[in-house]
Amino acid sequence: MSSITAAITAVGAYVPEYRLTNAILETLVDTNDEWITSRTGIKERRILKDPDKGTSFLAIKAAEDLLRKRNLDPAEIELVIVGTATPDMPVASTAVYVASEIGAVNAFGYDLQAACSNFLYGMSTAARYIESGRYKKVLLIGADKMSSIIDYEDRTTCIIFGDGAGAVLFEPSEEGYGLQDEYLRSDGTGRQFLKIEAGGSLMPPTIETVRDKKHFVRQDGKSVFKFAVSNMAEVSALVMERNKLTHEDVDWLVPHQANKRIIDATANRMGLEDSKVMMNIERYGNTTSATLPLLLSDYEKQLKKGDDLIFAAFGGGFTWGAIYLTWAYDS
Numbered sequence: 001m002s003s004i005t006a007a008i009t010a011v012g013a014y015v016p017e018y019r020l021t022n023a024i025l026e027t028l029v030d031t032n033d034e035w036i037t038s039r040t041g042i043k044e045r046r047i048l049k050d051p052d053k054g055t056s057f058l059a060i061k062a063a064e065d066l067l068r069k070r071n072l073d074p075a076e077i078e079l080v081i082v083g084t085a086t087p088d089m090p091v092a093s094t095a096v097y098v099a100s101e102i103g104a105v106n107a108f109g110y111d112l113q114a115a116c117s118n119f120l121y122g123m124s125t126a127a128r129y130i131e132s133g134r135y136k137k138v139l140l141i142g143a144d145k146m147s148s149i150i151d152y153e154d155r156t157t158c159i160i161f162g163d164g165a166g167a168v169l170f171e172p173s174e175e176g177y178g179l180q181d182e183y184l185r186s187d188g189t190g191r192q193f194l195k196i197e198a199g200g201s202l203m204p205p206t207i208e209t210v211r212d213k214k215h216f217v218r219q220d221g222k223s224v225f226k227f228a229v230s231n232m233a234e235v236s237a238l239v240m241e242r243n244k245l246t247h248e249d250v251d252w253l254v255p256h257q258a259n260k261r262i263i264d265a266t267a268n269r270m271g272l273e274d275s276k277v278m279m280n281i282e283r284y285g286n287t288t289s290a291t292l293p294l295l296l297s298d299y300e301k302q303l304k305k306g307d308d309l310i311f312a313a314f315g316g317g318f319t320w321g322a323i324y325l326t327w328a329y330d331s
């Protein structure tokens with residue numbers, strides 16, 4: 001095990017201005033504010049309305065926010081990883097374009113795809129580069145324009161998802177701050193429950209697939225909920241047990257913002273009070289790859305050097321996992 005740990009040393013974020021409220025959704029599909037709020041905890045989501053802007057726009061904005069706050073020269077960045085379920089295009093990589101646009105002229109880049117677990121898996125990936133000792137600054141971005149793949153006549157999905165992006169900078173720590181442990185899982189038998197059926201090599205786009213709306217996200221909500229509730233809580237508790245952490249030791253749970261009931265179940269399994277659970281699902285909905293870094297951005301001023309955080313996420317595929325990280329700085 002490397003003596004170098006990979007610490008988060010800066011955070012940035014961006015959400016579009018337009019608010020898609022539950023009241024607006026009531027005019028689009030058969031739903032109401034009480035039904036949405038009681039089942040998901042969501043009141044509104046942010047939507048990137050400009051049809052000429054894609055996920056890269058969100059990612060660039062979040063990266064620029066981080067660079068500004070950290071007063072960092074982008075030429076110092078050596079690697080840019082973008083976790084996204086909605087890349088600008090199948091080829092080429094969104095990360096490569098983002099790196100160029102922010103001035104990371106010395107960085108290489110690539111995209112990572114693990115659905116709503118994108119950022120969690122990306123944290124593990126970024127940490128490996130830092131721990132190798134070969135890289136000093138790795139920029140990890142989680143960004144999605146989910147509105148581009150949502151059918152706003154399907155109430156099972158349109159009430160859930162929003163657009164946004166968040167970014168973190170990983171750097172080496174010789175004091176032991178940063179990523180301490182992880183437990184990542186996947187189960188390919190779950191891909192039938194949450195997917196976009198067409199647009200890939202298995203079902204290339206045709207007039208028929210567009211007509212039949214097979215390029216939108218579809219989910220079996222009950223199956224996804226059941227699997228997420230049990231597995232996100234299980235891996236979070238396992239990471240605590242493996243590191244001999246009690247509920248008193250954990251300062252913050254940083255959970256994927258898919259559904260408030262899933263978040264509550266995870267916190268209960270870990271024995272955590274609500275005051276230790278980061279939450280912004282009411283304002284942003286499920287931004288897929290951006291949920292975790294958006295939480296860090298919203299709560300950054302409350303985080304203290306040495307705080308112990310448990311990150312937990314669950315996504316289509318299925319993919320899921322938990323990460324134990326010690327916070328490296330005071331805001």
